[in-house]
Amino acid sequence: MNPRFRRLIVSLTLLAAACPAVIPPPTPPPLAALRSFDLDGMDPSVSPGDDFYRYANGAWEARTPIPADRPSFGTTQQMQDDASERLRAIVEEAARTPGSQLGDLYASFIDEATVARRGITPISPWLQAIGSAADHEALAVETARLARFDVGGLFSVSVETDDREPGRHILVLRQAGLGLPNREFYENTESRMTAIRSDYREYLETMLSLAGEADAAARAAAVLEFETALARAHWSASDSRDAVRTYHKKTPLELERLAPGFPWRRALAAMGFAEPSILVVAQPSALAGEAEVYRRTPLSVLQDHARLRVLTSYSRYLSPPFENARFAFYGRALAGTLELLPRWRRGVMLVGSVLRDLVGQAYVARHFPPEAEAQAHALVADLIAALDERLARAAWMTPQTRARARAKLARTRIRLGYPSKWIDYAGLEIVRDDLVGNLARASAFQFERMVARLGAPPDPDEWLAPVTVPNAYASASVNEIIFPAAVLQPPLFDPSADPALNYAGIGATIGHELSHLFDDQGRKYDADGRLGDWWTAEDEHNFHSREAALVAQYDDYEPLPGQRVQGSLTVGENIADLAGLELALAAYRRSRGGTNDLIKGFTPEQRFFLGWARAWRTKYRDHALRAQLLSDAHAPARERTWTVRNLDAWYVAFDVRPGDRLYLPPSQRVSFWGTD
Incomplete structure (x- = not known):
């Protein structure tokens, strides 16, 4: 144990001895709880105030290799x-x-x-259809037909709950057409990114050669040039996550006027959307730019791009x-x-x-036994109660907005484990x-x-998440959160484990998803899932000041030399991490009723924060980490662990003081749903 904690434990022991009638001796924890709280992954040589991730996970990190078949583990x-x-x-x-x-x-x-x-025989008919297209419009129709077989084209389509009219589904069009993750990969001039583009060009050349196409090198270079032009028209990743900026209703005719150069209506009809009366265009200028690039690009280059989309989609098979x-x-x-x-x-x-x-x-x-499901529901109830309490007394919100936020929470649907109605295949x-x-x-x-x-109206029984994938989801447009059975498993959730670990693991995860409904994008949706402005100007100002402080905090992190976290891109997930941790701690305090049992010398709140850090154990290869920093809305695991530096309780639990590297003065600690 770190020597700093001995003072805290000794003081608790002396207090119990002096006032035995008020503070009874701690109840010995169950054997399962003792086993679940292990110290094997910790590195006590690291001060928790300097790097809480390494303090909690340093030994695990030192002994755990990344498997050869993984980019991270x-x-x-x-x-x-x-x-x-x-x-x-x-x-x-x-x-x-x-x-x-x-x-x-x-x-x-x-x-x-x-x-x-x-x-290559199984996909030959698709490749032949692409090669037989006589002009740009015919090719657009052929590639649109391939969308039903999960082959991407110039734009992506989805049918989603209408953000402005949540009682129905609507067609949504978004920018697409790139083989690299996003615009940044085509525009960044750093040597590493230049090398990636070179490798990508070689990949395109190899695929064309394997498909029996001649002059593959020059044709691959032309496809890369085409995609680079598309990328210049694309919106950034941070702009593309803005719920208001990405909602533009258009008729198909209006879309063709907005983005001439591409046969939008014929392409949609080929997909099976026969003249929809209205649709949502997420990034209007991007689709207009893509259409112009498509119009001026030679047919042969467009055909090669389509061939490569088919080959990339099906090469694994x-x-x-x-x-x-x-x-x-x-x-x-x-x-x-x-x-x-x-x-x-x-x-x-x-x-x-x-x-x-x-x-x-x-x-x-x-x-997924019934007893695990029942305990998970009980834990969710604690989280909801904790958030409701904080919404009720959030001093930075105006009274009317607090009331509407609580009404939204009361109508939030929590779905655990599995759907009530399964897909019939x-x-x-x-x-x-x-x-x-x-x-x-x-x-x-x-x-x-x-x-x-x-x-059609949304089906309340529809479940969009696979129950076998350990992930969780929030949907502001239907005001619900979903926790599949696979995420309700150890080490995030174990009915027999130390409750501190369950609240820090699955509790913080539930709080994370719950708070997404009130984060920088989720707060724009009301209790019915309708996109609208229901906050006052004062509420927005107060929220944005906290949001800006968190953006600046993450902008300062540099996981790789010269490569920082993008605070504006990751802010939604960072808000949810912080809010989820705040709510999980409050719910854990409610659940334990003031008991202060020690396990292996650690107090409940020390174990809680260690459980949070343990849940984020992750090692990355540099290539994978760099790609995540450039394109992912989530910060890396170590920096997500450091969310603790915003909670006063963490400073008390681990005696963190000025001079420690993670120390933040109280005035710089960000809080959304903590105690004001």
Whole structure:
């Protein structure tokens, strides 16, 4: 134990001895709680006030290698590995008997010999259709038809709850067309980014060569030039997450006037959207710019771009040369990963994605007992009560906004574990020896389900998240949060564990998602999920001052030399991390009723904060970390752990003082839903 904490523990012991009638001796914790709170990952040689992440996780980090088949590894990846092992047993059992959709899909992926023998043949009809397009408009129609098979084009489409009229679904169009993560990867002139673009050009050349195309080098360079022109028209990642700025209703005719040079209505009709009366254009200037680039680009270059989109989308399901070429760029060059995941693991992930509800039912039946579900609901109730208390007394909010915020919370829907209604896959044909055909039919099946939602009211039983993926989701447009069964697992949640760890793990995760409904974007939606302005100017000013302080705090972090966290890009997740931690601590205090039991010499709140840090254990390859810093709305794990420096309770728990590197003066600590 760090010597600083001995003073705190001694003082508590003396106080208990002096006033035995007021503070009874601590109750010995259950054996399971003792086992769940381990010290093996800590590095007590590091002061918690200097680097709380390393103090909590330094020993774990020193002894834990990143597997050769991963760009990063940590708590989340371990949870996914655990879920994959459980799913493997389910799908391999199903695969022993032909005729099961689960088993036949898995078998079609595992059958490497058949996949290798067929080579590029399964996608040849699509490539031939692209090559036969006589002009720009004909090609636009052909590429639009491929959208139903999960092949991306110049723009992406989705059918979503209408942010302004949440009682119906509406078609949404967004910028697309890039093979690199975002605009920054095409414009950044640093040597590392220049190298990535060079590797990407080589990847495009390799794919064209494997597809039997001549003069691949020059044609790959032309495609990269085309994508670079598209990228210049794109909005930045931070601008693209703004809910108000990305809501522009247009008729299809208005879209064609806004963005001439591309046959928008014919393309939408080819996708199955026969003349929608209205749609949302997320980034109008980007789509206009893309259309102009499309208009002036030679047909042959556009055809090559479309060919490469097909090849990139399906290369993982073609013969080894295609799969290896894709991995060489997206896995090794972009993320630093050394090896492909084992084929069984990739097969399990595929089945979980394509037949998510079918495998989800089996997973829940075997691995999500009712007692775990009941305890999770109790923990959620504590979190909601904690947020309601803080909304009620948030001094920085005006009374009318506080009242409306509480009304929104009262109507927030919390969904745990699994849906009440599962997807019926009866109409989906899965053939045991037809991998690409299976994926194409499955993509079309899901696309048709999406098209059918257009104009219809939201289904309250619809569940958009796979229950077998350890993640959680918030949807401001329907005012709900979802926690799949796979995230309600150790180490984030264990019904037999020390409650401090559960509240710091799954509790902070629940608080994180709950607070997304009140963060920089979620606060723009009311209790009905309607996008609108229901805060006063005073509320917005007070919120923005706190938001700006958090942006500045994260802008100051430099995970890699010369590469800082983008505070404006990550601010939504950083707000949710801070608010979730504040709420989880408040809920934990409510749950333990003032008890102050020690486990292995650590107080409850010390264990709580250590549990928070343990949940963020993650190691990155430099390539993957750099890509995340440039394109991801989440800060890296270490910097997310440092959220603790905004909570007064952390300073008390670990005796953090001026001079410690993470120390912030009280006036600089940011709080959204803490104690004012």
